Amino acid sequence: MALQRRARGLEALLVLLALQAGDFSFVGLRERPFHSLRTRLHAGRVVFLGSPACVEVVLERLCQAQNEKGFEVCAVVSRPPKRVKKAITKTPVHALADKLGVSVLVPSSAKDPDFLDELEKLKPDVCVTAAYGEYLPKRFLQAPKLGTVNLHPSLLPRWRGASPVQRCLVAGDTETGITILYTVAKMDAGPIIVQEKLPLNGSETSPELLDYLFGRGADLLVEVLPKLLKGGITMDTAEAQDERLVEKAPLISKDEGKLWPHNETALQMRDKVRGFAGWPGTTLPLALSGSMAPLEGFRVKVSSAEVASLDAVKDSISPDAAPEELFLVDAGEEPAVALRPANDAENVLLLRSFHVPGKPHEVPAKTFHKGYMSFQPAKWLGPKEEAELVAAPSVGTKKKQRRVRGA
Numbered sequence: 558m559a560l561q562r563r564a565r566g567l568e569a570l571l572v573l574l575a576l577q578a579g580d581f582s583f584v585g586l587r588e589r590p591f592h593s594l595r596t597r598l599h600a601g602r603v604v605f606l607g608s609p610a611c612v613e614v615v616l617e618r619l620c621q622a623q624n625e626k627g628f629e630v631c632a633v634v635s636r637p638p639k640r641v642k643k644a645i646t647k648t649p650v651h652a653l654a655d656k657l658g659v660s661v662l663v664p665s666s667a668k669d670p671d672f673l674d675e676l677e678k679l680k681p682d683v684c685v686t687a688a689y690g691e692y693l694p695k696r697f698l699q700a701p702k703l704g705t706v707n708l709h710p711s712l713l714p715r716w717r718g719a720s721p722v723q724r725c726l727v728a729g730d731t732e733t734g735i736t737i738l739y740t741v742a743k744m745d746a747g748p749i750i751v752q753e754k755l756p757l758n759g760s761e762t763s764p765e766l767l768d769y770l771f772g773r774g775a776d777l778l779v780e781v782l783p784k785l786l787k788g789g790i791t792m793d794t795a796e797a798q799d800e801r802l803v804e805k806a807p808l809i810s811k812d813e814g815k816l817w818p819h820n821e822t823a824l825q826m827r828d829k830v831r832g833f834a835g836w837p838g839t840t841l842p843l844a845l846s847g848s849m850a851p852l853e854g855f856r857v858k859v860s861s862a863e864v865a866s867l868d869a870v871k872d873s874i875s876p877d878a879a880p881e882e883l884f885l886v887d888a889g890e891e892p893a894v895a896l897r898p899a900n901d902a903e904n905v906l907l908l909r910s911f912h913v914p915g916k917p918h919e920v921p922a923k924t925f926h927k928g929y930m931s932f933q934p935a936k937w938l939g940p941k942e943e944a945e946l947v948a949a950p951s952v953g954t955k956k957k958q959r960r961v962r963g964a
């Protein structure tokens with residue numbers, strides 16, 4: 558008994574010494590009872606704000622790293638659940654937080670005073686945002702002791718705004734990256750904590766880039782958070798952005814997904830296909846017939862496109878064809894459909910798959926050729942002919958679908 562009491566006394570002394578010295582390795586003597594003490598003394602309190610699936614990785618990495626890196630994810634904030642076909646659907650981040658056992662707040666606006674009260678009660682040291690989807694008011698930004706940091710998938714100051722990855726691809730940029738920066742009142746304008754570049758090779762699409770960049774961002778975040786929590790990085794030591802190099806990345810509208818062969822180059826169209834993959838997708842105005850009946854206008858969905866030189870496919874194109882005519886050409890392992898843009902004498906756009914409105918599936922170029930190009934040539938349309946030939950917003954009315962299907 559006496560020995561046991563002495564042992565316990567010694568242990569307590571060791572722990573006390575260890576705590577005073579700031580050395581926690583001794584505390585391992587009795588891991589569990591002291592764990593909560595250690596947490597209370599040392600862990601930085603982090604609140605994560607995010608919504609879509611592409612940033613789930615950030616919450617996942619934060620939770621994985623929290624014990625080892627000396628912080629604690631004390632809450633998640635996400636956009637409110639939405640009603641989708643009668644079912645209430647949580648955001649992917651909200652669902653993941655439930656699974657990880659982290660409490661979730663879902664204010665309809667980040668300006669909601671009740672939400673801000675709750676946030677302040679959490680006493681966060683740092684808030685981390687990644688594709689949260691809400692403007693953060695001044696009172697929010699004052700809540701975390703050490704500031705709010707944001708993961709932004711672009712090389713700021715290039716592409717400030719809601720759609721940085723999409724705008725970067727559509728603009729044909731040859732590099733992109735991920736930036737972690739402090740959030741200030743002005744959108745994406747705060748000083749930069751860390752930035753990592755990624756060269757682009759021309760085949761990446763927005764959804765895959767978003768996943769990749771937020772994955773890298775999550776790794777960088779768990780590296781810099783401990784420094785930030787210890788005061789080694791602050792708003793004052795982070796690097797101010799060069800305002801002369803700002804490019805804006807406004808939200809995308811559905812209409813931007815239209816490809817225009819009459820005024821866009823092959824490269825511009827290819828980059829739109831890459832940038833708008835995911836949402837809103839890209840469509841091409843074509844005049845088609847699945848029989849000898851007159852051509853009809855369709856906005857055909859295309860999900861991938863490449864650029865080739867006209868010289869490389871010239872042999873498959875008949876010399877007296879109209880400039881708008883489409884051709885099946887040899888291009889690598891599988892044939893592709895080639896389109897000659899009006900303003901691009903040297904290049905063709907190669908299309909390998911098509912989704913005709915009213916059809917259940919996307920088909921490869923060979924099948925598309927058999928169904929729509931073997932009776933009469935298919936042609937691309939300019940805006941005027943398109944307006945005449947393509948029916949109002951929902952392309953492919955019942956009648957049109959039937960005619961094509963019956964072909």
Ligand SMILES: *[C@@H]1O[C@H](CO)[C@@H](O)[C@H](O)[C@H]1NC(C)=O
Binds near residue numbers: 760
């Ligand atoms: C371009 O990069 C992507 C992703 O890094 C890779 O999957 C793809 O194979 C590359 N394509 C070419 C043509 O190099």
Ligand SMILES: *[C@@H]1O[C@H](CO)[C@@H](O)[C@H](O)[C@H]1NC(C)=O
Binds near residue numbers: 817820821940
């Ligand atoms: C091409 O034409 C479309 C349709 O008329 C127009 O909306 C678009 O701004 C034009 N694009 C360029 C690059 O001129």
